[in-house]
Amino acid sequence: MSLHTAYPRPDKSALLLAVSAMGVVVLASNILVQFAINDWLTWGAITYPFAFLVSELVNRRFGPAQAKRVAWVGFAVAVLASALLAPPRIAAASGLAFACSQMLDISVFDKLRHSHWWRAPLIATVLAACLDTAVFWSIGFAGEDLPWVTWALGDLGVKLALGVCLLLPFRLLMGRANAAPQS
Structure with missing residues (x-):
């Protein structure tokens, strides 16, 4: 638009x-x-794809400016809480990966919003998940004596699979949001 x-x-x-x-x-x-x-996998891979669902629903209903607002405020809240509950390296890696991937997701989604209903959320999620995974795992775990490369690959696989699975809730919630009365 x-x-x-x-x-x-x-x-x-x-x-x-x-x-x-x-x-x-x-x-x-x-x-x-x-x-x-x-x-191959951490529990975080299962929850994170829902961040893309949230921003894409807001983007579809209210536009990219509101989606960015939600992403930035959600980012601030999450980073502050993460700084208290997660190790600093994880909080920093998460913050940078989140900001980069959300802005990419919102931008790609907005550019593709006029195509088939599934194309914008699918392509935006795939690209953003790849960026998020590369940034997060390379900053958060590189140099650690942990199987972080296999975790990153497993994480990406789950993000991509869940991105496809979340197309149905996106479609259902999108239709519901569009039917909501406007102020």
């Missing part, structure tokens, strides 16, 4: 819900990434 496209103005409760969801997802992911399921 062009810069002059009018999006519905979100009410404060919609933005608060989106920011809260984003903060919970990122905080949970920062904590859960510290716990391995096996040599």
Whole structure:
């Protein structure tokens, strides 16, 4: 959409819900990434793809400016909480990976928003998940005596699989949001 496209103005409760969801997802992911399921996967890989779902729903309904607002506020809340609950290196890696991948996700989604309903969230999520994985794991774990490369590969595989699985909730929630009364 062009810069002059009018999006519905979100009410404060919609933005608060989106920011809260984003903060919970990122905080949970920062904590859960510290716990391995096996040599290929940590628990954080299962929760993090929901951050893309949140930003894409906000982007679809209210536009990229509101999606960026939610991402930045959710980022601030999550990084502050992560700084208290996760090791500093994990918090820093998460913050940088989150900011980069969310801005990429929002930008790609916005550019593809007029194509088939599934194309924007799928392509945006795939690209953002790849960037997030590369940035997070290389900063958060490089040099550590842990199987972080295999965790990164497992993490990416789960993010991509969940990105596909989250297309159905995206479609269902997108339709519901579009049917919501506007202020």
